[in-house]
Each structure stands twice: as structure tokens, then as C-alpha cells.
Amino acid sequence: MSSFINNLSSKLPTISTSIFAVMSQMAKDHNAINLSQGFPNFPVSKQMIELVSKAMRQGYNQYSPMQGIIELREAIAEKVSILYGINYNPETEITITAGATEAIYGIISAFVNQGDEVIIFAPAYDSYDPTIQINGGKSIEIELKAPNFKVDWQEVKNAINYKTKMIIINTPHNPTGTILSKKDMQSLEALVQDTNIIILSDEVYEHIIFDDQKHQSAVLYKGLAERSFVVASFGKTFHATGWKTGYCMAPKELMHEFRKIHQFIVFSTNHPVQKALSTYIKNPENYLSLPSFFQKKRDLFLEALKGSKFSVVPSKGTYFQLLGYESISEENDLDFAIRLTKEWKIASIPISVFYLNNMDIKVLRFCFSKNDETLLKAAEIINRIGK
Numbered sequence: 001m002s003s004f005i006n007n008l009s010s011k012l013p014t015i016s017t018s019i020f021a022v023m024s025q026m027a028k029d030h031n032a033i034n035l036s037q038g039f040p041n042f043p044v045s046k047q048m049i050e051l052v053s054k055a056m057r058q059g060y061n062q063y064s065p066m067q068g069i070i071e072l073r074e075a076i077a078e079k080v081s082i083l084y085g086i087n088y089n090p091e092t093e094i095t096i097t098a099g100a101t102e103a104i105y106g107i108i109s110a111f112v113n114q115g116d117e118v119i120i121f122a123p124a125y126d127s128y129d130p131t132i133q134i135n136g137g138k139s140i141e142i143e144l145k146a147p148n149f150k151v152d153w154q155e156v157k158n159a160i161n162y163k164t165k166m167i168i169i170n171t172p173h174n175p176t177g178t179i180l181s182k183k184d185m186q187s188l189e190a191l192v193q194d195t196n197i198i199i200l201s202d203e204v205y206e207h208i209i210f211d212d213q214k215h216q217s218a219v220l221y222k223g224l225a226e227r228s229f230v231v232a233s234f235g236k237t238f239h240a241t242g243w244k245t246g247y248c249m250a251p252k253e254l255m256h257e258f259r260k261i262h263q264f265i266v267f268s269t270n271h272p273v274q275k276a277l278s279t280y281i282k283n284p285e286n287y288l289s290l291p292s293f294f295q296k297k298r299d300l301f302l303e304a305l306k307g308s309k310f311s312v313v314p315s316k317g318t319y320f321q322l323l324g325y326e327s328i329s330e331e332n333d334l335d336f337a338i339r340l341t342k343e344w345k346i347a348s349i350p351i352s353v354f355y356l357n358n359m360d361i362k363v364l365r366f367c368f369s370k371n372d373e374t375l376l377k378a379a380e381i382i383n384r385i386g387k
């Protein structure tokens with residue numbers, strides 16, 4: 001190998017190809033049912049397809065404004081006002097992004113400097129830590145303890161110091177399917193009062209919440225909203241993860257800094273999709289129907305899993321269900337997930353990938369954002385494992 005190649009130094013030496021890509025490919029190679037990566041296998045609404053096609057035919061095919069089209073930002077402001085009774089200024093406080101991923105990358109990049117600490121809760125969505133690392137920051141991981149994965153706010157308090165630049169919360173939570181309560185949000189609000197800590201509130205599953213629970217958005221808490229970026233994903237909400245369109249909201253001074261980064265990551269995002277969404281989200285039924293739509297899927301899956309040897313704590317939100325296999329095998333979760341994909345033809349995600357130290361708690365994550373036939377077939381396989 002040339003010395004040039006030998007001398008390359010990786011900015012992310014410990015990071016390899018995401019497990020989501022690996023498991024999805026493995027599912028394909030072994031013809032397995034893929035409940036690993038979080039994406040639906042049912043169609044996007046016909047109306048949305050029609051609206052995007054129409055926008056393309058009408059000529060919305062060039063760059064959109066850097067912040068996103070104003071019609072969509074206004075429609076988001078209206079939606080947030082309907083849902084939470086809080087007003088965001090569409091001109092200065094809302095930006096359309098290339099999925100939630102770009103928003104997360106931009107927010108962290110805009111504020112985290114060399115040596116800064118960012119508190120994350122593990123298991124944690126996998127993009128947070130690499131983005132913190134790229135910017136020279138350090139993730140301070142606080143463990144959510146199985147099986148209920150509740151936040152210990154005293155532990156958070158102990159972790160906060162003068163280096164703490166940001167706290168990242170995620171409710172409903174991927175991968176555990178737990179949600180933060182009003183009390184949790186109030187505890188966080190009290191902890192950050194009189195600090196300079198910025199909150200990144202990842203709320204991509206805000207519309208996938210069950211059992212009549214109310215989503216506790218950071219926008220609802222004054223002491224949080226004044227320092228928070230709220231991140232959302234239309235891909236997650238409207239079964240169109242491939243369209244990679246999301247947004248973030250924050251007070252204008254914070255948003256001003258975010259846009260400096262956003263303009264050099266993507267400048268702007270998919271124009272016809274923005275155009276279509278600005279019409280589609282004006283009908284509240286399109287998002288208000290989602291909790292019951294997904295709860296039916298969770299309930300169908302869990303009912304069909306009765307009698308399996310896996311341990312279950314029902315998901316409270318997101319379209320993920322954790323299943324514990326402690327009474328089935330002593331294999332580590334990565335080996336077990338690989339074996340299930342190859343031998344049993346069912347793909348899942350091992351939870352260890354969501355911990356910085358790859359802790360193995362003998363739990364797998366299954367995505368139930370699938371049609372009923374797929375869920376029943378998957379449950380039939382899972383029920384036979386370990387018997």
C-alpha cells in the first residue's frame with residue numbers, strides 16, 4: 001500500500017458501517033423478514049404521491065429557498081400551534097432539513113466545540129455520538145436501566161459541569177420504545193435553569209405514541225423551549241423515509257447559528273416534496289390518525305407473540321418493540337441477531353450497538369412498521385425460537 005494511504009488518518013477510527021445497513025443487507029442476502037431497520041413496508045399515501053408529482057409537473061424542480069419554502073414553514077407553525085398551543089415564527093424559527101439526520105448534524109456542529117461535553121442517554125440513536133466526535137466534543141453517556149429504561153435525573157445532575165454544552169433527549173425513544181413524562185420534562189427544566197446548556201430534543205416519533213399518552217414536546221416547557229431545538233422527520237411521520245425531509249425549530253438566535261451550518265451542508269432540500277407537504281399537513285387528520293394506526297400494529301404484533309419465550313415490555317411509542325432473549329440463549333446480542341437472520345430468517349437489531357461500550361443486555365429491537373401479513377409471519381417465527 002502506498003505511504004499516502006498508510007498516512008490517512010480517520011476522523012472516526014472506531015466507527016464502521018452502520019448496523020442498520022449491515023442487517024438490512026443480511027436480511028436481503030438470506031431472504032429473511034426484515035424487522036431490523038426502521039422503515040415501513042406499506043405505501044405512502046396516494047395523495048402525497050400525487051402532490052409531489054404535481055409539484056414536479058408545475059416546475060418546482062430547482063433549488064428551494066435555503067430555509068425551506070415559506071408555505072411549508074407556515075404550515076408547520078400552524079400544526080405546532082394546533083397541537084401544542086405554542087407559536088414559532090416561520091420566518092426565523094423553523095428550517096426545513098434533509099431529514100432529522102441533517103438537523104441533528106447541523107445543530108451539534110453549530111454549537112459543540114473541542115472539549116465540550118454532550119449528555120446523551122444510552123441506548124442512544126446512533127448518529128449522536130459520531131457527530132459529537134467529529135466536532136471535537138465528548139459524549140457523556142447516561143444509562144437508561146432495563147427493563148423500564150427510565151432517566152435517573154440525579155445522575156444527570158451529577159454529570160452536569162462547566163463543560164456541558166448540550167443535552168440530547170429523544171421522546172418517544174428509539175430503541176427502547178419508552179416516553180418521557182411531564183415529570184421528566186419538569187426535572188430537566190429545573191436542571192438546566194441558570195445554565196447555558198442547549199437542548200436537542202429529537203421528537204421524530206412525536207405522532208407514534210400509544211395508550212392515549214400525550215407527547216411531551218420540549219416546546220411545552222418554557223424553560224426548555226427557550227434553549228431547545230426540536231427536531232422532526234416527515235419521513236418517519238408519513239411512511240416516506242426515502243424522501244429525507246424533516247425540520248427543526250428553535251428560538252431565532254439559535255436558529256440563526258444553525259442556518260449558517262445548514263447552508264453549507266445541503267444549502268436547501270427537496271423542493272417538490274416540500275411543496276407537497278405544505279398541502280398535506282394542512283389536514284390534521286393526516287397526523288392525528290397515526291397513534292391509533294401504529295397502536296393497532298403494536299397490539300397485533302404483541303398479541304401474536306403471546307406464548308413466545310422472549311420477554312416483552314410493551315412499547316409506549318415509536319414503531320419499535322424490544323424483545324429480551326435471556327431465557328433462550330447466552331450468545332451475545334450481535335451473534336444472536338445474525339443467527340436469527342441466517343437460520344430463522346428474521347432480522348432485528350442488537351441493542352448493544354446503541355451503547356458506546358456495546359453493552360450486551362440480551363435484547364433485540366424489532367420494527368413493527370410493517371403490514372399485518374409481515375407482522376404475523378414474523379411473530380410465527382419468533383414464537384418457535386428457543387422451544
Ligand SMILES: Cc1ncc(COP(=O)(O)O)c(C=O)c1O
Binds near residue numbers: 098102125174234
Ligand atoms: C431517534 C431518531 N432520530 C432521527 C432519525 C433520523 O430521521 P431521518 O430519517 O428523518 O433523517 C431517526 C431515524 O431512524 C431516529 O430513529
